[in-house]
Amino acid sequence: MRALLTTKTARRALRPVADLIDQRIERRIRQVMGGGEAGLERRVAALSNRQRPLELLLDATGRGTSRLPAQVHLTRVIDELERVTGDREGAQRNVAQAFRLLMALESLGVGRIAGGTMNICGKLSAVPLLDPPNDEVLEIGTLYGMFGAALIRMMERAGRDPRLTIVDPLAGLQLQPGTTEGDDPTGTPVRGAAVRTNLALAGAAGAAARIQQGFSGDPEIRALVGDRAYGVIIVDGDHSAAGVGADLEWAEEIVAPGGIVVLDDFGHAKWPGIKEAFEKHMAGNTRFTFLGQVANSGYLRAR
Numbered sequence: 083m084r085a086l087l088t089t090k091t092a093r094r095a096l097r098p099v100a101d102l103i104d105q106r107i108e109r110r111i112r113q114v115m116g117g118g119e120a121g122l123e124r125r126v127a128a129l130s131n132r133q134r135p136l137e138l139l140l141d142a143t144g145r146g147t148s149r150l151p152a153q154v155h156l157t158r159v160i161d162e163l164e165r166v167t168g169d170r171e172g173a174q175r176n177v178a179q180a181f182r183l184l185m186a187l188e189s190l191g192v193g194r195i196a197g198g199t200m201n202i203c204g205k206l207s208a209v210p211l212l213d214p215p216n217d218e219v220l221e222i223g224t225l226y227g228m229f230g231a232a233l234i235r236m237m238e239r240a241g242r243d244p245r246l247t248i249v250d251p252l253a254g255l256q257l258q259p260g261t262t263e264g265d266d267p268t269g270t271p272v273r274g275a276a277v278r279t280n281l282a283l284a285g286a287a288g289a290a291a292r293i294q295q296g297f298s299g300d301p302e303i304r305a306l307v308g309d310r311a312y313g314v315i316i317v318d319g320d321h322s323a324a325g326v327g328a329d330l331e332w333a334e335e336i337v338a339p340g341g342i343v344v345l346d347d348f349g350h351a352k353w354p355g356i357k358e359a360f361e362k363h364m365a366g367n368t369r370f371t372f373l374g375q376v377a378n379s380g381y382l383r384a385r
């Protein structure tokens with residue numbers, strides 16, 4: 083049969099049928115391609131135009147950092163949170179909720195939360211999961227106060243009643259010794275009014291937050307702020323080794339037994355002074371035990 087179909091006569095007789103099949107296939111391809119390569123390009127352009135408004139909600143424009151994590155980043159932060167807190171289910175839930183909260187606050191607030199998306203979601207997730215011994219929270223270095231507002235929300239979601247104290251020079255821009263930080267990508271000056279607006283987004287606990295304008299190393303500020311024992315201390319002010327070392331020494335004095343200290347930008351290539359100060363501090367006499375690292379933050383618990 084095969085031999086019969088491949089004879090010259092058979093091929094000539096079957097050619098009209100083969101041509102008809104070819105034409106049908108070509109017509110179908112043209113339909114799928116929507117008019118050839120040009121048509122395909124038109125359709126891709128139309129699709130990316132439709133996607134652009136969604137990207138605007140999440141990309142780096144006007145805040146300096148993209149908020150579009152890939153699945154690999156989400157998986158890694160959840161694994162790290164599980165190692166530090168022992169609660170995988172809580173980590174998965176909190177990361178999703180923290181991510182939505184970050185989008186909401188940056189959409190509605192003034193300025194931004196500093197740092198990478200997974201580092202922010204990691205801190206917002208870890209603090210309530212680590213079950214601090216009381217609800218007093220101290221943030222050293224707040225920039226726009228938006229992280230403090232977000233942390234209030236995450237603590238309340240865990241059934242806590244957070245009371246936030248903030249220390250920051252609120253100097254118009256981010257102050258960092260040894261570096262020249264330019265204008266913020268948001269275009270918004272760092273000032274008390276911005277911090278208040280953002281804290282107001284966190285309801286009654288945000289409005290009740292104490293803001294101490296000044297430097298964490300200033301004895302007057304220390305006397306005012308050191309009036310209580312804190313369940314949580316976020317160290318995110320002066321990022322130099324000397325600055326972080328001084329904040330860690332102060333934290334030893336004002337953290338409650340069982341309290342949590344978060345060292346922001348821990349292991350970040352741009353801020354080597356943070357790990358340097360941590361290593362020096364941990365080599366001495368300390369109440370702190372290192373719990374581990376999630377994204378770019380280190381977690382300590384006080385005895």
Ligand SMILES: C[S@@+](CC[C@H](N)C(=O)[O-])C[C@H]1O[C@@H](n2cnc3c(N)ncnc32)[C@H](O)[C@@H]1O
Nearest residue numbers: 195196223224225229250256257297298319320
């Ligand atoms: C990285 S930003 C804080 C970001 C904020 N925690 C967040 O998550 O969005 C650092 C802030 O600390 C402030 N700062 C610098 N030196 C400080 C100091 N000695 N005491 C308190 N704040 C300081 C900076 O001006 C800046 O506002």
